[in-house]
Amino acid sequence: MSEATKPVVKDVTTMAAPVSxxxxxxxxxxxxxxxxxxxERRIVGRVCPSCNYVxxxxxxxxxxxxxxxxxERVLPETGxxxxxxxxxxxxxxQKLKPPYVCASVLLDGADxxxxxxxxxxxxxxxxxxxxxxxxxxxxADAELSLETxxxxxxxxxxxxxxxxxREHI
Amino acid sequence: MQQPIDGVLEAPYxxxxxxxxxxxxxxxAFFTALRDGRLLGxxxxxGKLVVPPLEWDPETGAxxxxxxxVAEEGVVTAATWVAAPEARHLLQEPFAYALIQLxxxxxxxxxxxxxxSLEACPVGTRVKLVWSESRTGSLRDIRCFEPVK
Ligand SMILES: [Zn+2]
Numbered sequence: 279m280s281e282a283t284k285p286v287v288k289d290v291t292t293m294a295a296p297v298s299x300x301x302x303x304x305x306x307x308x309x310x311x312x313x314x315x316x317x318e319r320r321i322v323g324r325v326c327p328s329c330n331y332v333x334x335x336x337x338x339x340x341x342x343x344x345x346x347x348x349x350e351r352v353l354p355e356t357g358x359x360x361x362x363x364x365x366x367x368x369x370x371x372q373k374l375k376p377p378y379v380c381a382s383v384l385l386d387g388a389d390x391x392x393x394x395x396x397x398x399x400x401x402x403x404x405x406x407x408x409x410x411x412x413x414x415x416x417x418a419d420a421e422l423s424l425e426t427x428x429x430x431x432x433x434x435x436x437x438x439x440x441x442x443x444r445e446h447i
Numbered sequence: 448m449q450q451p452i453d454g455v456l457e458a459p460y461x462x463x464x465x466x467x468x469x470x471x472x473x474x475x476a477f478f479t480a481l482r483d484g485r486l487l488g489x490x491x492x493x494g495k496l497v498v499p500p501l502e503w504d505p506e507t508g509a510x511x512x513x514x515x516x517v518a519e520e521g522v523v524t525a526a527t528w529v530a531a532p533e534a535r536h537l538l539q540e541p542f543a544y545a546l547i548q549l550x551x552x553x554x555x556x557x558x559x560x561x562x563x564s565l566e567a568c569p570v571g572t573r574v575k576l577v578w579s580e581s582r583t584g585s586l587r588d589i590r591c592f593e594p595v596k
Contacts (some may be wrong), residue, residue: 288473289476289479290470290475290478290481290482290583290584291468291469291475291480292467292468292469292470293468293474293478293584293585294465294466294467294585295466295467295468296463296464296465296466297463297464297466298461298462298463298464299461299462299463300459300460300461301459301460301461301462302457302458302459302460303457303458303459303460304455304456304457304584305456305458306455306456307454307455307457308456309456310454310456313456370465371465378466423454438561
């Protein structure tokens, strides 16, 4: 082997030092109902009987009032972006190619925002107050997962004024 | 995702940080040597041989005087039994985790000893290093130690 074709053996200068914690997670009763709703491509929330706040995903107790939550409520698939960020940095395990948008989406009739992705438009067009709608995966691909909503896409409706959503940011 | 009879969903949940750390000049030389099938220790100013090497003399905090080759045989100074190895362990058969003081070394290093039972690996047992067939520059380049017949 000539000098030129000899493989260069480099020094070892780094080592993999992963930290891994393996859990078995239980969703709890309310989140289980929410996830079953996802499989049927329905968004299930729950109403507090005391303050009338609608939580989605639902919870067992109202975090504000402390009382057990009341009726279940199926929410529409439309909502408003309250806050968002553009993800520009790649990281391990990432499912989408940057840049993409993560947003808090306040579904119509809900009082807390759902954290999800925004797609179907240029990342630079996303703004607070923008109207969006859930884009579902195909029925056959629906799972017990929030990923059954692929992402939220702009509806093209006029933005909601910030004053109307400020309370929910 | 599983659906247990009480209606509450369950799923595996793994939290993982895929860190990679830089080694610095001393540990880089140690791991490069491991990859090349050689074990190095750190010689301190007072003449002790620290294995595996440290970057600094643990007694004085001074930089080590240098790295040098270490014998591949030594003696067990403490051991415990791993009856049910997990996937992350070095060996998939039950084995002993042992502190092994290599000949000439001033300290003991922790590694696996392949043996039939803890009784087969009492304190004082002489063991020798077994290299892994494929080495990448990690402590796993030492496959294990085994008792000297
Ligand atoms: Zn309430």
